[in-house]
Amino acid sequence: NAGVMQNPRHLVRRRGQEARLRCSPMKGHSHVYWYRQLPEEGLKFMVYLQKENIIDESGMPKERFSAEFPKEGPSILRIQQVVRGDSAAYFCASSRDSGGKTGEQYFGPGTRLTVT
Amino acid sequence: AQKITQTQPGMFVQEKEAVTLDCTYDTSDQSYGLFWYKQPSSGEMIFLIYQGSYDEQNATEGRYSLNFQKARKSANLVISASQLGDSAMYFCAMRGLNDYKLSFGAGTTVTVRA
Numbered sequence: 001n002a003g004v005m006q007n008p009r010h011l012v013r014r015r016g017q018e019a020r021l022r023c024s025p026m027k028g029h030s031h032v033y034w035y036r037q038l039p040e041e042g043l044k045f046m047v048y049l050q051k052e053n054i055i056d057e058s059g060m061p062k063e064r065f066s067a068e069f070p071k072e073g074p075s076i077l078r079i080q081q082v083v084r085g086d087s088a089a090y091f092c093a094s095s096r097d098s099g100g101k102t103g104e105q106y107f108g109p110g111t112r113l114t115v116t
Numbered sequence: 117a118q119k120i121t122q123t124q125p126g127m128f129v130q131e132k133e134a135v136t137l138d139c140t141y142d143t144s145d146q147s148y149g150l151f152w153y154k155q156p157s158s159g160e161m162i163f164l165i166y167q168g169s170y171d172e173q174n175a176t177e178g179r180y181s182l183n184f185q186k187a188r189k190s191a192n193l194v195i196s197a198s199q200l201g202d203s204a205m206y207f208c209a210m211r212g213l214n215d216y217k218l219s220f221g222a223g224t225t226v227t228v229r230a
Contacts, residue, residue, distance in 0.1 A: 033216065042120075042207050042220030043161070056217075091161060098216045105218060107153075107161040 002027065004094050004108035005074075012114045013082050021077040021111045025094030032075045033105060034060075034067060037089040048098075049075060055098075082115045089113075118143045120208050120221035128227050129198045136183070137193040137224045139208035145169075147213035150191040152182065155223070156204040164206075167191060168213070198228045 005024040013019050025032050030051055035043040045059040049069040060067065064082075069075040079086055089112050093105035119142040129135040141150065152164040167175045167182045175182045183192040191210075195202055208221040 031216070033218075035218070035220075040222075042209075042222050043218070044220070045217045048216055059217075089159060093218075095216075104163075104166070105216075106163070109160040112159065 004029075004092055004106050006090075006092050006108035006111050008111060009109060010112050010114070012116060014116055015083055016081050019079040019082050019086070019113055021079075021090050021092075021113070023075040023077070023092030023094075023108060025075070025092075026106055029094035029096050029106075031095045031098050032069050033093045033095075034075075034077050035091045035093065037091065037110075039088070043091060046077075050098075079113075082113070084115050087113055087115045118145070118148075118210055118212070118219040120210060120219055122208055122221035122224050124224045125222075126225040126227070128229060129195075129202075131200060131228055131230050132197055134194060134196045135198055135226060137195070137206050137208075137226070139191045139193065139221060141189050141191065141208075141210050143189075143210065143212070145212035145215070148210055148215075149213055150182070150184070151209040151211075151218070152180070152191075152193045153207045153209060153220075154202075154204045155207060161207075165193070195226075198226075200228050200230060202226060203228045 034046040037043045047067045048056040064080045089110045091110045092108045148169045150167045154162045165177045181194045205223045207223045209218045
């Protein structure tokens with residue numbers, strides 16, 4: 001049973017370019033979460049999605065960031081016009097349920113974004 | 117809202133010795149879960165151990181045990197018989213039992229010396 005998959009593992013973008021980060025949840029999981037880890041910090045919640053719906057995007061910057069989880073295919077975190085401050089590790093997690101004892105989140109390996 | 121505090125930025129431990137990583141938390145939730153994750157230098161987040169707020173016994177998973185003191189709002193991780201492969205960053209996290217957002221502490225770096 002494959003775990004949560006993220007690609008690319010490393011992404012380098014110049015300032016002003018777009019970054020697209022992909023996440024395929026574990027089989028049977030319909031809940032996806034994105035977290036960001038800035039250097040020397042813990043992970044911070046960004047957004048929670050279910051298939052075709054954004055449930056909570058309270059942790060996502062209002063400008064330039066967007067997320068989707070289409071009916072078919074992976075979840076995408078998109079960052080437009082990247083700036084140096086966007087350099088971070090972006091982790092995706094998935095769960096079978098939301099909350100409760102069965103809401104355990106399994107993390108992917110992360111995508112490390114470097115903006116030059 | 118939840119807050120996790122890890123006050124030890126870095127620790128050194130001798131191989132085969134035990135090490136305790138501190139974690140205190142603050143929450144208004146009555147039911148919640150506490151988690152510890154390991155992040156080695158390769159960067160992935162590895163789940164180690166879980167403690168539910170209403171679990172009567174402290175959680176254990178192999179060499180990992182969680183010293184849960186509910187009244188003190190602390191959930192310290194104990195790693196017994198440290199190995200060189202235990203060198204990593206360790207994060208304490210929590211969420212309300214009916215919530216989905218995980219809140220993480222700033223982490224503690226553990227370096228195991230031979």
